[in-house]
Amino acid sequence: MMLVNGRQQDDVAALDRGLLYGDGLFETIRFVDGAAPLWTRHMQRLAQGCGRLRLPAPDAALLLREARAATQGMADAVLRITLTRGVGARGYATPAAPQPTRIVAAFAMPEVAVAAYRDGVRLHLCETRLAVQPLLAGIKHLNRLEQVLARAEWNDPAIAEGLLCDLHGNAISATAANLFAVIDGVPVTPRVDRCGVAGVLRAELLAVLPQAQVRDLPLAECLAAGELFLSSSVRGILPVQAVGDRVFAPGPVARTMQAHWRGLGFPMEQA
Structure with missing residues (x-):
């Protein structure tokens, strides 16, 4: 399952700054039977990255609810959280009031021999x-x-x-x-x-x-x-x-x- 700003879909705006400039962050998190043992550390790094890029930090509780929804029914999953600065005007200048894009997507754990x-x-x-x-x-x-x-x-x-x-x-x-x-x-x-x-x-x-x-x-x-x-x-x-x-x-x-x-x-x- 893939959620974009909380809605089930698999596309984003063509002018999203994550697509245009790589303006954003991501976390790749292993979920086992609905639990993510390293979740707190992932959230700490995401918050640090938001501070470094001057991005509004997402609510960790909201991310966890969406993560659990996306991984529901998957015994062993890889969850990717992608956070971008959202849509902005053409050019490198950042929006005065950014509206971040939040993508939460779950994938089957790849096989490791x-x-x-x-x-x-x-x-x-x-x-x-x-x-x-x-x-x-x-x-x-x-x-x-x-x-x-x-x-x-x-x-x-x-x-x-x-x-x-x-x-x-x-x-x-x-x-x-x-x-x-x-x-x-x-x-x-x-x-x-x-x-x-x-x-x-x-x-x-x-x-x-x-x-x-x-x-x-x-x-x-x-x-x-x-x-x-x-x-x-x-x-x-x-x-x-x-x-x-x-x-x-x-x-x-x-x-x-x-x-x-x-x-x-x-x-x-x-x-």
């Missing part, structure tokens, strides 16, 4: 680099062209994701997941205050990994790590099996975080 959780996934090392823009870093704004171009770099079904670096050669993330490396036994995740997205599962893992470091992660150091894994609020914890020719094995930190993911209430085959 059991082997991906058990054995890990292969990554393509992307040539596309993430540009530095601190104002937009961390939030899930609608402009995802960097990720689109990065994802277009491979079509091998054996490769599940791509590893993205910034312009300075630091590893940042996958195209649709955050990155963790374990270096000398210490979990490290790249800082995302200059580019990249501050994932809600990343935030959850940082809360339960007090020893974790958030810092620059040069690509060479990343590829020399003892273990790598991805975190995604939809797919959970995916160990990295290989980045190009560099081979890894699922490690104890990834396994512990997979157990934490299951403990939150998300289904996952035993790794």
Whole structure:
């Protein structure tokens, strides 16, 4: 089901600023049996993004009612909330009194192979680099062209994701997941205050990994790590099996975080 401003439909105005300029935000939320274990973290990030873009923040209670309506009858669903600045006059100037467009849409959870959780996934090392823009870093704004171009770099079904670096050669993330490396036994995740997205599962893992470091992660150091894994609020914890020719094995930190993911209430085959 798809709701636009609370009404069941699947189209928006041609002059919506989300369509014209990518002027808006989105959240992708996993629902299991009508519950979203990471809902509060998603709402916190959405509110932060609204503040950054100077968008009127939607009512979280209203969003939850619409989310439950959209996912009704779905045992395992992916819900996307899209918020745009709405329709405006031609040009970049923002409307004096914006009327945001709110889209709540539910989709069936895509299948993730059991082997991906058990054995890990292969990554393509992307040539596309993430540009530095601190104002937009961390939030899930609608402009995802960097990720689109990065994802277009491979079509091998054996490769599940791509590893993205910034312009300075630091590893940042996958195209649709955050990155963790374990270096000398210490979990490290790249800082995302200059580019990249501050994932809600990343935030959850940082809360339960007090020893974790958030810092620059040069690509060479990343590829020399003892273990790598991805975190995604939809797919959970995916160990990295290989980045190009560099081979890894699922490690104890990834396994512990997979157990934490299951403990939150998300289904996952035993790794």
